[in-house]
Amino acid sequence: MVQGLLSASTLWVGSYQRRMPVSLDRMYENALDWAHLPYLHRGSFSSIELIDAGDWGWRAALVSALTTHRSEAFVLELRLDRTHRRWISSTLEGPGAGSEIWTHVFEYGPRDIAIQADFFVPDVPVDQKARVGAGYQRLYQGLYDEDEAMMLGRQAALDQRAAKKSVVSEALDLGPVEAVLPQHPLDFDFNGQRWRLVEDQGEFIVYSLTCPHQLGSFVNETLIDGAITCPWHGYRFDVRSGQCLSGNKCELPTPPTVVVRGERLYAMLAE
Numbered sequence: 001m002v003q004g005l006l007s008a009s010t011l012w013v014g015s016y017q018r019r020m021p022v023s024l025d026r027m028y029e030n031a032l033d034w035a036h037l038p039y040l041h042r043g044s045f046s047s048i049e050l051i052d053a054g055d056w057g058w059r060a061a062l063v064s065a066l067t068t069h070r071s072e073a074f075v076l077e078l079r080l081d082r083t084h085r086r087w088i089s090s091t092l093e094g095p096g097a098g099s100e101i102w103t104h105v106f107e108y109g110p111r112d113i114a115i116q117a118d119f120f121v122p123d124v125p126v127d128q129k130a131r132v133g134a135g136y137q138r139l140y141q142g143l144y145d146e147d148e149a150m151m152l153g154r155q156a157a158l159d160q161r162a163a164k165k166s167v168v169s170e171a172l173d174l175g176p177v178e179a180v181l182p183q184h185p186l187d188f189d190f191n192g193q194r195w196r197l198v199e200d201q202g203e204f205i206v207y208s209l210t211c212p213h214q215l216g217s218f219v220n221e222t223l224i225d226g227a228i229t230c231p232w233h234g235y236r237f238d239v240r241s242g243q244c245l246s247g248n249k250c251e252l253p254t255p256p257t258v259v260v261r262g263e264r265l266y267a268m269l270a271e
């Protein structure tokens with residue numbers, strides 16, 4: 001064990017395995033993506049403050065969702081080792097300091113991988129090993145349920161974008177006005193993207209259902225005060241201006257214009 005910091009008092013308490021229909025690229029991207037922890041995994045982490053990040057991994061101060069006290073933050077470092085297809089997450093300071101999680105990834109096909117995470121914890125009495133190990137397994141089961149859904153969602157959005165990027169149509173017939181408008185919110189595909197037509201604050205608006213950051217979906221998110229928040233990294237957008245209200249450098253794409261022609265409703269390319 002060359003890279004880790006394991007001390008003599010550290011005990012292996014258990015492991016977690018999972019096979020997933022995702023690529024190695026998606027998996028590495030997920031491991032390096034420190035910013036999703038308090039959003040996608042809001043049930044496990046309440047905040048994160050980045051200390052350093054790069055192609056090597058990241059180091060950040062995290063606060064567990066079980067507390068909101070910043071004084072209980074712990075410093076976690078994740079080091080990605082592509083040569084050995086693994087990453088080591090070490091708790092450097094705070095609650096749990098000295099523990100390490102070694103995650104190895106095995107590639108069975110282009111979108112077929114398995115991970116094995118091994119949990120090493122210092123100062124665990126031998127008779128408590130199984131209980132502590134089971135706690136880590138439950139935690140990892142929950143985290144990977146969320147991570148797998150995110151990786152699959154992102155891959156599907158990337159595939160959809162690649163398949164439809166050359167298709168450009170001028171207009172899409174949404175149907176008869178009197179049948180369509182009462183159905184709102186109405187989700188529809190137009191020129192390779194998913195959009196929502198909805199009445200908000202007395203007017204009908206259209207906005208993109210795909211986050212411009214990493215293609216998170218807004219399908220299950222509620223419009224609050226004319227803004228939408230992405231469940232993956234918490235970016236917030238004004239759906240009318242497209243502006244990112246959380247200060248990140250991206251904005252929603254210009255939506256199609258929805259017009260009435262005769263008795264029918266059409267989505268048209270915005271001028």
Ligand code: FES
Nearest residue numbers: 211213214216230
């Ligand atoms: S995908 Fe990252 S904030 Fe939406």
Ligand SMILES: [Fe+2]
Nearest residue numbers: 036041143147
């Ligand atoms: Fe995650």
